[in-house]
Amino acid sequence: MTDLQPDLRQRSSDDRQATSLPNDLNTRELARWSWRQLTSMRTALVLLLLLALAAIPGSVIPQEDIDSLAVSQWRDNHPRLAPIWDRLDLFSVYGSVWFSSIYILLMISLVGCIIPRLFVYARALRARPPRAPRHLTRLPESTAYTTDESPEDVLARAADALRSKRFRVETSTGSDAVSAERGYLREAGNLLFHLAVIVVLVGVAVGSLFGYKGGVIMLNGEDYGFTNNLTQYDDFAPGSLFDPDVMEPFSFSITDFQVDWLTEGGRAGMAREFVAELDYTTEPGGKTQNYDLRVNHPLTIGGTDIFLIGHGYAPVITIRDGEGEVTKSGPVVFLPTNGQTFESFGVVKAPFAQPEQIGLEGTFYPTFAMGRDADGNLTMPSSIFGSLGDPLVSMSLWTGDLGIDDGSASSVYVLDKADATQVLKEDGQPFRMDLRPGDTVTLPDGLGTVTFEGVQRWNKIQISRSPGKLVALGGVVLALVGLLGSLFIRPRRMWVRARRQDDGTTRVEVARLDRSSGGDPEDGAAEVAEIVASLQAPRGAQPTSSSRKDQS
Amino acid sequence: MTDAQWEVFSYQGVIAAAVLYFLAMLAYFFELAGLRSVAKDEEVTDQRTAMAGRLALVLSVFGVVVHLVALVARGLAADPNRVPWGNMYEFTISGTFVVALIFVLSTFRLDIEWLGPLVSTFVVAALMAAFLGLDDAVLPLPDALNSPWLVIHVVSAVISTGAFTIGALLSVLYLVKARSSATTGYLARVPEPKVLDRLSYRMHAFGFPVWTFAVLITGPIWAHQAWGAYWNWDPKEVWAFITWVVYAAYLHARATAGWRGRNAAILALVGVSTLWFNFIGINFFSSSSQHSYAEGAGAERSVVLRVAAAPVESPQEVRVVVGADHPRR
Numbered sequence A: 001m002t003d004l005q006p007d008l009r010q011r012s013s014d015d016r017q018a019t020s021l022p023n024d025l026n027t028r029e030l031a032r033w034s035w036r037q038l039t040s041m042r043t044a045l046v047l048l049l050l051l052a053l054a055a056i057p058g059s060v061i062p063q064e065d066i067d068s069l070a071v072s073q074w075r076d077n078h079p080r081l082a083p084i085w086d087r088l089d090l091f092s093v094y095g096s097v098w099f100s101s102i103y104i105l106l107m108i109s110l111v112g113c114i115i116p117r118l119f120v121y122a123r124a125l126r127a128r129p130p131r132a133p134r135h136l137t138r139l140p141e142s143t144a145y146t147t148d149e150s151p152e153d154v155l156a157r158a159a160d161a162l163r164s165k166r167f168r169v170e171t172s173t174g175s176d177a178v179s180a181e182r183g184y185l186r187e188a189g190n191l192l193f194h195l196a197v198i199v200v201l202v203g204v205a206v207g208s209l210f211g212y213k214g215g216v217i218m219l220n221g222e223d224y225g226f227t228n229n230l231t232q233y234d235d236f237a238p239g240s241l242f243d244p245d246v247m248e249p250f251s252f253s254i255t256d257f258q259v260d261w262l263t264e265g266g267r268a269g270m271a272r273e274f275v276a277e278l279d280y281t282t283e284p285g286g287k288t289q290n291y292d293l294r295v296n297h298p299l300t301i302g303g304t305d306i307f308l309i310g311h312g313y314a315p316v317i318t319i320r321d322g323e324g325e326v327t328k329s330g331p332v333v334f335l336p337t338n339g340q341t342f343e344s345f346g347v348v349k350a351p352f353a354q355p356e357q358i359g360l361e362g363t364f365y366p367t368f369a370m371g372r373d374a375d376g377n378l379t380m381p382s383s384i385f386g387s388l389g390d391p392l393v394s395m396s397l398w399t400g401d402l403g404i405d406d407g408s409a410s411s412v413y414v415l416d417k418a419d420a421t422q423v424l425k426e427d428g429q430p431f432r433m434d435l436r437p438g439d440t441v442t443l444p445d446g447l448g449t450v451t452f453e454g455v456q457r458w459n460k461i462q463i464s465r466s467p468g469k470l471v472a473l474g475g476v477v478l479a480l481v482g483l484l485g486s487l488f489i490r491p492r493r494m495w496v497r498a499r500r501q502d503d504g505t506t507r508v509e510v511a512r513l514d515r516s517s518g519g520d521p522e523d524g525a526a527e528v529a530e531i532v533a534s535l536q537a538p539r540g541a542q543p544t545s546s547s548r549k550d551q552s
Numbered sequence B: 001m002t003d004a005q006w007e008v009f010s011y012q013g014v015i016a017a018a019v020l021y022f023l024a025m026l027a028y029f030f031e032l033a034g035l036r037s038v039a040k041d042e043e044v045t046d047q048r049t050a051m052a053g054r055l056a057l058v059l060s061v062f063g064v065v066v067h068l069v070a071l072v073a074r075g076l077a078a079d080p081n082r083v084p085w086g087n088m089y090e091f092t093i094s095g096t097f098v099v100a101l102i103f104v105l106s107t108f109r110l111d112i113e114w115l116g117p118l119v120s121t122f123v124v125a126a127l128m129a130a131f132l133g134l135d136d137a138v139l140p141l142p143d144a145l146n147s148p149w150l151v152i153h154v155v156s157a158v159i160s161t162g163a164f165t166i167g168a169l170l171s172v173l174y175l176v177k178a179r180s181s182a183t184t185g186y187l188a189r190v191p192e193p194k195v196l197d198r199l200s201y202r203m204h205a206f207g208f209p210v211w212t213f214a215v216l217i218t219g220p221i222w223a224h225q226a227w228g229a230y231w232n233w234d235p236k237e238v239w240a241f242i243t244w245v246v247y248a249a250y251l252h253a254r255a256t257a258g259w260r261g262r263n264a265a266i267l268a269l270v271g272v273s274t275l276w277f278n279f280i281g282i283n284f285f286s287s288s289s290q291h292s293y294a295e296g297a298g299a300e301r302s303v304v305l306r307v308a309a310a311p312v313e314s315p316q317e318v319r320v321v322v323g324a325d326h327p328r329r
């Protein structure tokens, strides 16, 4: 064991260890040395650990890209820390300079490590199995025996046996030993794995550079359609090299939406089995097709995927102004503030109402109930169930300048109250209207009337295109295949030496060297024993060689 | 049987399995006590000690069988029937099953029975924790979990979790054994550090590709179908990634001079802590995980929507939800 020639055990991986700094340095040597450091196994290891460490903050601090609501809440709660966190990019760890620099360094190290090893491997593939070391029996897995056969016979038989075990065999005339090697695919698997890691990253990068992701809130009904172009999205996040021309020209509308609300059991109140029935065409004028869009069942059109990710209610409200004209009529999207009960918040605006603009703001309760405190007194109104049990919309009233006239942009989901005044009752309390479907309320001060006609539904649809996804997926699959090869193929060498001894007998030595990191001595001993057994088997008992003999 | 009966039956099964593992553990401890003064190469002459060891293994095998029945019953208790890993309790009873199964199967092929005391103790402790801390009603799966990918994804996650856990137990033994000079007793009978290291490596080498498959292939595919994004840097995903990177580092460490052995073993323990932290701990730290096991803080699986119909003074964000995964408790 001690006498083991070091180059025998050496694997291509070992020739890239970190080395100590050379003493006399010129720039070239320093550069060479730095490069060797960067591409050493130890650096790769440290960078991997750094990457793991660097990923941690993003799992405990809310991230802008993932939950920006949580980020703003966090900012409000930690006014002093927030600016520091901002400096450190802690709200967007995975896009930050320091996180990127770790994985970019890792990639450079990886390329710098892989390319030379590719050459080494290419050479190793063509190389012959190395000659037998002088003292075979000093290898940890070895055995020896003596026989009467001639060395030539033994070696010929050894070569056959090793070949039939799919070893690459080297027999040179005049040599007293046969060398054999197999398991070349391990290093191939390892190289494939590391290259595939790069492929995955390229795929992911392509997806995030050229792809896009957008969302739209769609009212249900044939009257409401979506056509895939930029203007139709509520929110849109393109990659930095995104080109709008690649957007597929499909369009769709949601004809119906169904939810199954659980009314009993531990998860009562939970909704499941959402189905949005789509009518869609893949291009203008194309044939209309149907699709049941469900969670876990996106619709794919070309390279674009369409997902159902949310739903909610849109009370249908009609506002007649002081002159009796309908100035606003139709469903208004209310956004859920509670994912369980679907209590929702919304705003209705009638900027063209005469004599004054009308703005409504309030809450929609799908199943209205007054809450009760511990003593049974009525408290806040609330929704007790997400489905439409007893729908009620409760709104307050605003007039004056709703900030829409001046042409500045404003959200449809917020009421600009800067120049508006809230309408009060005679007792000074805010005027409120509580409407059930069909109810109409007459507004004070001759402002008009508000009618709650009924309830519509909407769905939040997410649309995304990630062009590199197949590349990335293919990369991961290749990586896995490479990994399996790298972990489970055992590269090993075997030698058989046969020498005539002084007494006329032949001494046969068999040795094996496992070159993988997880080598198992028992497997090794078994393989050595198999070879010995096939060498010692009586000639006639060997089916392959005997049949060959019969033919010749 | 009705669902409720299946549920009760499953609980009874888990308890019975836990009792069997517990008895196995006692038998192992009895064996250890008997071995206290037996040198490592000495034959075990004391009949009762030898019996205890054999009995412990038999008890473990029965434990595994009952455990399996309990798992199946748990799946049958749900309406509609489903795979028994919809929440943390179920994941734990599945994970411990795999640990026990891998151990029992390994004893048929490898000389690994000396790992029994550790495995049985771990399984008993984890089952107790599952019972006391994580118990949860049998509920139908939320829509997002209702996918064949759930089966594939979770099976592979559970299997690799089991393998990594056993690998970590072996690494602990490695570290202890490497510092011990005991000539008698349990530690003396445990194989050489080199062998422990190799066995540990084998467990990790088995677990790592399976984990890769779970986390980097089936996970993203399923996430894409359910949530419309392959990778979201959701806390569960982040920690699965961290675990993956740490184990990649472990495999590297084994091939790097100066990191073999001790450092690699420590990395294996770091890896297993990230693994179990991801499963249990992260749920109490993070409010935004979309994974439904995350029941700690934010119960509902939310998709944040930035309402940007037009530039707004104060960007208003509202949570829009496809049904909450869990009722608040």
Ligand code: HEM
Residues within 6 Å of the ligand: A011, A012, A013, A014, A016, A038, A039, A040, A041, A042, A044, A048, A106, A109, A110, A111, A113, A114, A190, A194, A197, A483, A486, A487, A517, B247, B248, B251, B252, B254, B255
């Ligand atoms: C993204 C970063 C990387 C990941 C995820 C990664 C992952 C892995 C894994 C899982 C293995 C185990 C396979 C085996 O044991 O054969 C491995 C082996 C190996 N890696 Fe990496 N690696 C990365 C970067 C690097 C870099 C930068 C280098 C070069 C400095 C490198 C060199 C090696 C070598 C030489 C082996 C073979 C070790 C052996 O022969 O056992 N890797 N890598």
